[in-house]
Structures are given as structure tokens and as C-alpha cells.
Amino acid sequence: MASAIGQRLKRREDPRLITGSATYTDDIRLPGMLQAVFVRSPHAHARIAGVDAAAARSVPGVVAVFTHADLADHWQAPLPCAWGAYPMLKNPPHWPLAKDFARHVGEAVAVVIADGRAAAEDAAQLVRVSYEPRPAVLDLDAAVAPGSPKVHADLADNVSFTFDHKTDGVDAAFAKAAHVVRHRLRQQRLVPNAIEPRAIVADYRRADGMLTVWSSTQIPHLLKIFAAGLLGLPEPRVRVIAPEVGGGFGSKLQVYPEEIAAMAAAIRLGRPVRWTMDRREEFLATHHGREGVFDVSAAFAADGQMTGMRVDWLADMGAYNMLNGPYVPILGFLVLPGPYRNRELEAHIRGVFTNKTPTDAYRGAGRPEATYLLERLMDLAAAEMGIEPTEIRRRNLIRPDEIPFTSATGLTYDAGDFPATLDQSLKALDYVELRRQQAARREAGGKLLGIGFSTYIEACGLAPSRATAGSYYGAHLYESAVVRVQQSGAVTVITGSSPQGQGHETTLSQIVADRMGIPMEAIEVMHGDTALSPIGLGTYGSRSLVVGGMAVVQACDRVQAKMRQIAAHRLECRPEDVAFGDGRLYVQGAPAHGMAFADVAATANLGSHAGMPDGMEPGLEATAYFSPENFSYPAGTHACVVEVDPATGRVEIIRYLAIDDVGVVVNPLVAEGQVHGGVVQAIAQALFEDLPYDASGQPLGASLMEYAVPTALDVPAIESQFFVTKSPSNALGVKGIGETGTIAGTPAVVNAVVDALAHLGVRDIDMPLTPPRVWRAIRDAQGGRPA
């Protein structure tokens, strides 16, 4: 039987999704269910002097209006930050409903509960909140300048945390450098915009104190654990179910104010409470991604070898530290050295509070920021030193014979052939010909051609317990799996990973089918319910296959060991001689001598236990927890070819090629889909998306009418190719694929646009590269004349 691993199989999830029969959180209807609508601050920063809800309470259908004071008895602690133990972190309290001060536009101040959404929306308009506006802190440089107004009055300043790292030789590297490149780079503010709006249904049964919650979350178990803690409930009395979840990209990796508030309201009222946000709330109250300012410099030897790098990173936390917000730049820090040989690094990172929506993980979480600055730096250096951009990369890329390689941040890169992915890219592009066309276009006038590269490495499969333990991070990021072989020989797999569209049911089934030698149809993968799995860390950080998949492998191994013993007993051979395949267990080398997988299953379940070795427990089930020993390191080369119209500044991507080494590819169809989606989110950052704020702290363009999530018309066809080196850190050889696109893609696009305009003197353009910005960059580089 051919291995199920590597097969391009259609997804098992899809029939329910393409027929409209899947159940998302907002599809759940419970008897007596109430609707919650939140009253949100219109001010970036204001003291809340009072809340008058009398008019709102008089709206027919309104059951209650709650403020922080009304529900304060229910929450025993503020919302969590997983990095709270880090000594250099200041963690001011963040409550589900604002207490005394509102610190960003959209912060929830009160919640209206009514018997229908329309009544709740109407009443929310009538809640009169008396605000005393305070100065808003918005700009990162100004926020850390002495004398700045403060986001949190109790703190000494607006610095959430500091993180410093310096290798011994970095000063010497800069002192001896033949050339130093210096630049200031920016990351704009992005809004994740999963298409499913966040939603929760909280159902509290007073009779026995059982709280059942459905949430569009990436982390049902963590939500359960935190909810029990914050609400003072016994852990077994809280059950969280993540039903179908419509995209996450990190935005649902959170313990949100609305979730805890809805739970508290359900407990108070003894009736089910549902909240589903509208799209404007996505822009105001779902955590954002990425905003930051980076002062970077790099020392180079005359031959183009980077010998040292310095990074001063101001990371916008927004108004509060969210669950992982402050840790996002640390993930970026880890990969600052990239796939390059340079071992000297000085990094100074400050998290900065501002009166804006809090930030946290967004697809790539810190690693896109790091990769962007490094890959832009490489192109800036190439331009300044007169070295061709792919050549300067080649001179710096770690060669296979240098691996394992310990990086300047202490990571051990354990596999890969980085130059080979660059070679594959150049060949597929016909690079020499592209450069010829570029020159011809420049000669001819009209639209210009640009070619951009990003040679990247990322650290994913979050995360080795050793790495989190040493960093004060508050959790070991392992994963659990339960594998149960049932009477009929059907296999139930319960994973602690909790997908939002990644296709776990398909890929994990492929792994089990491969190991147990049974058909896909005999396997059922279940997830997203704290009553099913013992614990789960969830789906994020490209970890579900690398960590969650390996937990499944480990659980399979344990169940199969028992099945081997049963078969050996019956077949009169040694357990280690029993093999699995074609739905049978048989003696290795004598395939005819065996028994059906289902017979072993029946023997261990309802069948005659006389068929089992003496003293063996009945049942065929194992629970496993897998904790990786190392990160996994996807790497590769992304290349982008653009046409830029210098008359209008319009950019069109005419080719995008991703060469990714993500280790063993379990299902190429699913893997390519991850690349396509990630790359388009990268293109979106490079060219389209941005949520700016005005001087008073109002977000500008906080709707899908203004914030330019790309459509099918805005993006090109994406070519995805894989280059495979196996990860040695797990038995599957997999590395993770969810984030390669956003990590590698953005600088490839920006490098391409700048490359197109290099001969006009353009050196850099801040993202997003909209037509006006590109046009202005050309004009400014040309001394004020349009091209």
C-alpha cells in the first residue's frame, strides 16, 4: 500500500463546508439565548466619569446593561499576559470592561444584553457615558520621549518591556567594517480580518454551575483554563468548544475581553449569552498586528560578508499587553540573523504602550518584521556596495556543510540547503533573461520591471520547552493527542490542536493511515473541545503538524505497541516482528501469516480477552504529549517580479515564485494552499493594507470599504514549489508551513518595487506601496520632478 504521506488528497473537511452545513459559533441557537452588544469608547484616551444606562434599560427586550463595576465580582483577575513573569515587563491591569479609563478607541466600556440583537444595538446607542478626554499617545518615538503623556498613569513611562541582547564581537565588527549600512524601516499596522467575525456563546447552568462556551478561538483549552481562573470556577465546570472556526491568523489566539464579559453576563443572568462582532469591531477590538519602527545598521566586509548587525526596535503594544503581544517581537528577535553566517548581533527592543488597539500575533508574529528588516537591509547593502542582490545573499547564506549552525540568537539551525533554494529560484525565473528585459524596459521608457528576492529562515513548531522556560514565557508549548482504536477497527484521533481551516482532519488522518496501514476512511480526527482532549495548546505558530502531528505519532506508537503484543500472542511470533499494512498485522517477511487490524481491535475491545496475553488490560487507547527538542526551520527563497508604471506609481505583480523547504510535505494540495494564502497576505502588507490613526487617535479607514484586503483582481497567480530537506527534530521530518508566506513574502515584493525604481534613485518606500507613495518616491528621488 502506498504511503498516505505525500498524497495530494482532497480534504475530508470540505463536504460540510461547501454545502453550508458546517456549524460556526454564530450558527448556534440555544433556547432562551440572549444577545450581547458592547458599548465602546469613541475616545483614544479618556477618564470614564460615569455611565448612565437608564434609557438603555428601558428599551423593550433589554435584560441588562453591565459596566465593570457591575461585573467586577465575577472576575478575580485581569486578562492574562503569557509573559507576565518577565522581570523587564510592566503589565498594567486590562479588564474585560474598562475600569476608570478607556485607553483606545473601541475599548469596551459596557455591555448591553437583550433578547435580540436589534434591541441590544438600539439600547447600546442610548448608553450615556461621561468621558473626560486625556491626551492620546500615538507616535512611537514621541511615546518614549521624556515628558510624553502616559497611557497608564501609574507607570513611570510608556515602555511595556525592554529586551536586550549583545554578542561579544559586535562593536569590533562595526569598528572594522569596510562598509556600514544604516536605515530606518517601518512596519505599518495591520488588521487580521479573518472573514468569520469573532463570536462566542456562553451557556451557564445554575443548577450545577456548569459553564459551556462555544468560541471562534484558536485555543479552546487555554480559554478554558483562563476563564476558570478569571471567573473563579472549578476547571472541570468549564467546557470550551471551538466549532468550525473561520480563519484566525493569530487573531483568535487570544483571551478577549468580550469572551470573559459574555461568560460573566451568562453567569449573572443564568441564561445563554451570544456575542458576534460586526466588522467595525474587528478593526477596533480584535488585536492588530505588526506596527513598529526599526533603526537598523549592518557592518559589511569589502567582499559583501555581513559581519555585524544592530537593531533598535520600537514595537507598538497598543493600550495593553495582550496574551502574547509583548512576546511577538521576541519571536522576531530569534530569527534576526536570518539564514546568514553573521554571528554578531546587538538588539535593543522596547515594547511601547500607545492609545491604540492592542497588538498581538498576526500570521508570522515577529518573524515577518525581522525578515523584512534583514531582507531590506541586504538589498540596501547590495545597492550601496555595488553587489548584485542575489550575489550578496549567496556570499552570506550558510552553506549545508556549515549546518548544524548556531546563530547569534542561540538557535541551532539543524537542516537545510539555503543556496540551493536560491539556485532553484533563479533557474525557474530565467533570471538572466529577466535582467535583460529590465534593462531593455529602462531603455524603452514606459512601465518598468523590478525583481525582488527574499532568502529567509524562520523558527516555528512552537516551541521547545527549553526555549520557553528560559524566556519567562508562561507555558510549555507541547501538544497532546489521543488515539483510540475502536471495536470495529475504526480509529478516533483527538488532537489538542484546534484548526481554523488548516485541514487537520485530513493531514493527521494521512499520518495515522501511514503508520497503522489502514485506509483514511477508517480514521476520524476530532478537535476543538476541551471535553474531548486532555489539554491542548492550540493551532498557531505553524505548530500543528510539527508538534500536534508528532503527538499523534507518539500516541499511535503506543497503541501499536500493544496491538503488536496482541498479534504476536495470536501469531506466535515476537512483537517486534509484527508489521502493519493493508489493514492487517502480519509477521514481517511472511505477509500471509497475519490477522486483520479489525480482529486485533475487536480482541482488545469487546472480543474475547482470551486472545490477549495474560494480564493485559483491555482497550486500545493511548494519550501522548509531544514536546519538541528544537524549533523547526522552514527556509527558502521567495521571488517577486513587478511592473511599475512610473507615471502613476501603480505596481502590478507579474510573477510570484515561492520556493519553500518545509521538510516533508504530508499533503501537497494543502501545503500549496498555505503558501498561496500566506503570500497574498504578504502582498497585502507590501502593497495594500494599513490602518493609520489621526492625531486624536481615531483609526482612519476602519472598515472593509477603506482597508484594502486584496480581492482576486488585486493579486497574481502564485507559484509554489517545494525543496525538501527533512527536519531532524521530529520523526515526521516536517517543519511547518502556516507562516512561510507572510514571513518571506513582504520583503520580496518591496525589494522588487525598489529594484524597478533603483535607477531613478529610489532607495526605500514605506509600506504599503500604494500608487501615491510610489509616485511620490519617484518624484522625490528625481529632485521634485515626476518621472
Place this chain on the structure above:
Amino acid sequence: MKVRITVNGLATEREVAPRTLLAHYLRDELGLTGTHVGCDTSSCGACTVLLDGDAVKSCTVLAAQADGSEVTTVEGLAAAGPLSALQASFWEAHGLQCGFCTPGMLMAASQLLSRTPAPSDAEIRRGLEGNLCRCTGYENIVKAVRLAAGKGA
């Protein structure tokens, strides 16, 4: 007010508030939760249904406006058999990940193919411009529609 709408071939009649949106009529009154609401500004297209054969965003159509009309939702796509050729093509080409935009995508694609049976890739992209997907990068959605066109969907 009373509205009568034929949904997926079945006559329905409900007493609703005048401000009831078609999307909510389908989801809350009829329990057809396959039609999703992703924004409230007719930007994302997750709520797309066919109203007398035209693809419309049901979050910005009043149920009252659909009075006397025929509506087709994702639940009504496969008239014969478990899946329509278009649905089967989305499955085959991996034209979906989280599935939330998928019902709207299917309805928009269904209108596109009824009007342009053999669309070019550029026509497919233009035809789906009103529907946002955050997962697939559109690559496999375009493939799925091309595949369905090849099957004569």
C-alpha cells in the same frame, strides 16, 4: 410585516420587522445558516445569494425587498445529487480552507458561470471581485471555477 419568499424552491412566509435583512431572514427565520455574515458593508460577499438569478449581498438587501422573489442559497446549490459540479470543483481544487467565505464564493461563481460559461482566468477574477477570501489567496478558487467551467457547470 409579512414577506413571502421562495427559498431553494420552497415557499416561505414570515412576519418580520421591516428592518429585517435578507441574510437574517435566511439565517434566523429559516435556519439556513449556510449564508454567512462577514461584514455589514457589502464588502466581503460571504452573504452572497442569488435573488431571482442575480448574485446579491444578502446583508444589504431587506427581506421586504425580496418579497415575492426566488432566492437560492448554498443549501440549494446541489439540486440533483450531493454536490453540484461547482461544489465538487471547489473540493477537488482545494478552493477553500476555513470555509467561511465559501458559500458566498460559490454563489458568486455560480452567477459568473451562468453568464460566462467559459471564462478566462481574468474574467474569473473579475467575477469574484466582490468576494473576499483571507485563506486561499484566491489561487485555488480561480482553479476551481476554471475546473467547473470545464465540466460545463
